Amino acid sequence: MTAKISLRSVTKTFDTLTALDDVSLDIEDGTFLSLVGPSGSGKSTLLDLLGGLAKPTSGEVLIDGKPVTGPGLDRGVVFQQYALFPWRTARANVEFGLEGGTLTKRQRAERAREFLDLVGLSGFEDHLPHQLSGGMKQRVAIARSLAYDPDVLLMDEPYAALDSQTRELLQEELRRIWKRTGKTIVFITHSIEEAVYLGQKVAVLTSRPGRLKDVVDIDLGDRSNDDLRSAPAFVAHRHRLWELLHDEIRRAA
Amino acid sequence: MTATLEAPTVRTGPKPVEKPRKKSRLSKAFRSSAAILLFLAVWELAPQYLLDEGTRTFLPPLSEDLVALWELILNGQLADHLLASLGRSAAGFVIAVAVSVPLGLLIAWYRPLAEFLNPLLELARNTAALALLPVFTLLLGIGEVSKIALIVYACVWPVLLNTIAGVNTVDPLLVKAARSLGLSSPNLFRKVILPSAVPTIFTGIRMAAAYSILILIAAEMVGAKAGLGYLINNSQVNFQIQQMYAAIITVSVLGLAINAGFVALERRFSTWRVKEKA
Numbered sequence: 001m002t003a004k005i006s007l008r009s010v011t012k013t014f015d016t017l018t019a020l021d022d023v024s025l026d027i028e029d030g031t032f033l034s035l036v037g038p039s040g041s042g043k044s045t046l047l048d049l050l051g052g053l054a055k056p057t058s059g060e061v062l063i064d065g066k067p068v069t070g071p072g073l074d075r076g077v078v079f080q081q082y083a084l085f086p087w088r089t090a091r092a093n094v095e096f097g098l099e100g101g102t103l104t105k106r107q108r109a110e111r112a113r114e115f116l117d118l119v120g121l122s123g124f125e126d127h128l129p130h131q132l133s134g135g136m137k138q139r140v141a142i143a144r145s146l147a148y149d150p151d152v153l154l155m156d157e158p159y160a161a162l163d164s165q166t167r168e169l170l171q172e173e174l175r176r177i178w179k180r181t182g183k184t185i186v187f188i189t190h191s192i193e194e195a196v197y198l199g200q201k202v203a204v205l206t207s208r209p210g211r212l213k214d215v216v217d218i219d220l221g222d223r224s225n226d227d228l229r230s231a232p233a234f235v236a237h238r239h240r241l242w243e244l245l246h247d248e249i250r251r252a253a
Numbered sequence: 254m255t256a257t258l259e260a261p262t263v264r265t266g267p268k269p270v271e272k273p274r275k276k277s278r279l280s281k282a283f284r285s286s287a288a289i290l291l292f293l294a295v296w297e298l299a300p301q302y303l304l305d306e307g308t309r310t311f312l313p314p315l316s317e318d319l320v321a322l323w324e325l326i327l328n329g330q331l332a333d334h335l336l337a338s339l340g341r342s343a344a345g346f347v348i349a350v351a352v353s354v355p356l357g358l359l360i361a362w363y364r365p366l367a368e369f370l371n372p373l374l375e376l377a378r379n380t381a382a383l384a385l386l387p388v389f390t391l392l393l394g395i396g397e398v399s400k401i402a403l404i405v406y407a408c409v410w411p412v413l414l415n416t417i418a419g420v421n422t423v424d425p426l427l428v429k430a431a432r433s434l435g436l437s438s439p440n441l442f443r444k445v446i447l448p449s450a451v452p453t454i455f456t457g458i459r460m461a462a463a464y465s466i467l468i469l470i471a472a473e474m475v476g477a478k479a480g481l482g483y484l485i486n487n488s489q490v491n492f493q494i495q496q497m498y499a500a501i502i503t504v505s506v507l508g509l510a511i512n513a514g515f516v517a518l519e520r521r522f523s524t525w526r527v528k529e530k531a
Binding site: 051052053070071072073075076077079081083085086087096097099100128129130148 | 426427429430431432433434435440444445448449451524525526
């Protein structure tokens with residue numbers, strides 16, 4: 001079986017700076033992969049490459065075995081700063097990626113309503129972004145990316161600007177959405193805890209230049225525990241990742 | 254496990270404050286117009302009680318000017334001059350907007366062109382339009398064409414420069430987001446860049462509307478047969494001082510009204526921008 005996403009010896013340099021160095025990684029279909037690394041480890045660069053917003057200097061980025069040549073609706077990108085169109089209502093923002101497709105106006109509206117409902121924003125369809133809180137804006141952005149049904153969701157520190165309570169809530173929701181939709185998700189974060197909570201696997205990048213240090217499988221056992229983050233399995237995984245990152249963060253600082 | 258959602262809290266635009274009581278609204282209206290009321294009172298009383306006879310002739314009390322204004326309204330003269338002025342400024346304004354919005358979009362879209370032209374645009378903008386009035390008169394004669402051309406010239410710059418600025422200050426993240434959705438360049442322009450530039454463009458349009466009146470009045474003082482500027486100048490020459498002030502008052506009110514209208518329109522176009530930065 002070929003991997004959904006495949007990075008083959010990917011290197012990306014900007015002038016004299018090497019952002020990513022010889023990164024190879026396969027991500028199976030339907031996997032939730034968290035990506036952690038110190039700042040300057042090329043996390044966002046990697047996401048740009050996957051999104052088709054940049055091209056690797058050498059190596060290959062494959063989706064379904066085919067090289068990425070540019071952006072496309074088979075991948076959805078969610079940014080840290082939401083990137084909602086401020087003149088569009090929540091619903092019109094969600095419809096954005098559907099316009100130019102085959103759906104009629106009514107079908108688009110229906111679709112948008114459906115996905116706003118999925119992220120818990122029923123009743124807020126006609127609100128403009130400035131009328132929504134940070135967490136709600138990010139929900140709209142997630143709905144927008146899910147609405148055109150991409151196979152892959154690329155998320156660039158989407159919760160970094162949110163308060164911790166909203167953050168935990170959205171993490172929980174994201175896992176629920178992932179289970180329900182079966183998307184392949186690549187989730188960049190600088191929070192080890194977030195990476196462990198969300199990911200089936202956590203990939204660790206080294207500090208500049210970004211190399212793949214390790215990929216850790218996460219198995220938390222029974223997730224129905226009310227306070228999952230205090231469970232021994234969780235703590236053990238977090239500690240393991242902390243050790244992996246520790247030297248890197250020190251080198252980067 | 255079914256995740257239950259908190260009831261999301263929402264910040265709606267204007268806070269649902271209690272309705273201001275009648276008294277406070279009245280006092281607010283008074284405070285916001287107190288300076289004007291005081292000014293009008295001085296205008297009325299100073300000529301009557303403080304000024305000597307000679308000065309009083311050139312600065313009659315407000316009430317006399319208002320009587321003259323009322324006469325101008327009744328005999329239809331004011332309407333004639335007002336229409337003549339409005340026709341010119343509207344023609345110049347519309348031509349300027351019609352030319353400079355598309356031109357500005359074009360210039361901004363081709364960044365090297367914008368960089369090339371920008372110093373020239375700055376120079377032109379900072380050249381007072383009225384300084385060029387003699388030039389326009391020499392080239393286009395003393396009639397309507399030169400007056401409208403002058404207004405076009407004055408109105409083009411704010412619209413053009415604001416259009417360019419509006420396009421250039423689009424949030425790069427929005428462009429990136431749109432690109433990640435696979436938008437083509439024409440669609441990117443139409444669906445992201447243009448709407449996000451609209452409020453800035455409209456600010457330029459509002460400025461142009463104000464200029465169109467300001468410049469026109471001065472232009473009409475030279476070689477016009479009708480118009481508010483002509484009326485002011487002509488009244489002065491014929492020593493109809495009250496009528497001169499009546500025309501000046503009309504110009505002020507007209508300028509205020511046009512600006513207020515455009516401010517209201519602008520607010521409608523940019524509800525999202527005002528609060529976005531908050």
